[in-house]
Amino acid sequence: MFSFTVPLGKLVRAVSRLRGGGSALPGLVVEKIDPGFMQRTLSSLPHGVAVVSGTNGKTTTTKMVVELLESQGLKVFTNRTGSNFTRGVAAALLGEVDWRGRLDADVAVLELDEAHAVHFVNKVPPRYCLLLNVLRDQLDRFGEIDTTALLLQRIAERTTGTVVLNREDPRVARIAGAIKGPEVLYFGLDESLRSTFPNDDDMRAAAPGISAQGELPAVEAADVVLRRVGADDADFEFDGTLVTTHMKLRGVYNIFNAAAALVLARSITGASGRPGDAAKLVKALSEVAPAFGRGESLTVDGQPLELVLVKNPSGFRLGLKSFPAKGYASMIAINDNYADGRDMSWLWDVEFESLREDGVEVLTGVRAYDMALRLQYDDVRFGSVDTDIPAALTEFIRGSAGKPKRVFCTYTAMLAIRRELSKITTVEVVS
């Protein structure tokens, strides 16, 4: 069957590129003129489609799954950051297919925002899904955490092959009871690490002077368990053996998501009857570098500067825990644009005591004064406060010369900071 979809879509894509437009327009055009394009193209892939969703860590986890599968010799189609919605997938597809609409890939691994994922799986039932967590994020968009959990359940319900769930997140683990068809696999944590992963229900239980909530979910056997996290290595247990590997990734939550990526990659490669080569998988895992803003480290004035994306209370708490303040100069940048979430309430669900000893050099972002107020109530000292991000960054770099630096930032603040940093150092380009 010949269709004009691909040539026309590619043309729109080329034109919108020339005009510097966003990546969604060509996808929109294709969706309108040929609603079956995406489904048709993706269903031809021998290993089908894998969807990665959840509140925190989608980008890094998707990157890991892609690199793990590539280490096994698979050709992987994936969507890039910033296009994790249906039209973005269609647009990315247009860039990859040949003029006859064929996609040269073995499998598609797609990062999708919870709400957009539901929209997507209604069109294209995935063979695999990986559901990471349900945390308090952007409640102004989705309303309630329980609503978000239901969105993830819809994704699982539409999955035909294997559903990979976070055993330690009760709202995610519970999804196993709600689905009938697909196989369920878990990624899990060693008991000794569970306390470092407060879920939202435990958030208050971890506050000082508040008793713990007890009651852990029933422990299902997990396909991969993260047993230990060291300074630059980690222990994973799978197939009854404990494997210690060096890790480039930092931050215990990134490394937990590495366990998630391992489960999905093992499942996809195992399905072909040639189970993944464990040694190669682990080697690939050790070489994964963080996705931009997820603990990535740049060099400024001969000193490391780390960007830590924080976008919800659990993420900020884990960020503070994973990247201790000792020896670092810190800056915090808080914006409240749509992509950040407009409600500042979340800052009050994070405890900042860990910054008390070293203080914070600079506060910036549209809501810098909300952050200042928050730190004042936690008795944390801070230096200058300036809502203008470029000016604040300059001040931070000048004022903390000779020290390693760390910036905790919301999403749009991070984009602004990267833009400024790209003027003075090498920053990975994000398309």
Next chain:
Amino acid sequence: MTPAEDTAQHASKGTIRVLQLYPRDMNIYGDWGNSLVLRQRLLWHGYTPDLLEYNVGDDFPEDVDIIVGGGGQDSGQLVIQDDLQARGDQLRGMAEDGTPMLVICGLYQLFGKFFKTKAGPVIPGIGILDVETVGTDERLIGNVALTSPEFGEILGYENHSGQTSLGPGVEPLGTVSKGAGNNSKDGHEGARHRNVVASYLHGSLLPKNPAIADFLIRTAVERKYGTFVPGAPDDGFARLAREHAARRPR
């Protein structure tokens, strides 16, 4: 111990017991912020805070001076409803007696007469406030500014699908100048009765609205000790945070 706490221990003007209602099930959107602000401001005013909490099935503490309650998801409201009913008479008595209380969002609704959920079931409230809430398909979300005769301009953020209407027994907390408030029609936000302040606003409410925090503290201290001798908290950053928040779009 923070320096402020240390000072307070040496020269406390008295102890104020602050009870958080159902922090385990009703704590979303930074409700902890309200308790933290009361604790710190009590210290800054020279009083010793005693932070208590009450969860489903606990013994209710004695001699409570201030009550704060937060928002929850629909599921949280279902968890606490029986326990709250069992405590209804006691809480009503305390409210009528003049105990200062702050209830946000979910507990605001349940301090009213009832919450008729969208799905059908009616969750009975404890009737401290003459208000009724009906669940809708419309979620009222965004930044809010309102003007209150008692507290001046109040700033916060709302996120609710229950719409509340006020009966003759309560006054609104204020009149909305940005955002929706109690419902999408009346232009009112929150409710006032005796020393109870009820509101939909997160943000959290008290950090950027220290006038409300100090109202709760002053009322509690006067009821317990006769007179309130304020300290001098530094509200410079609260003022700046308010200025910037007020300029943000809905």
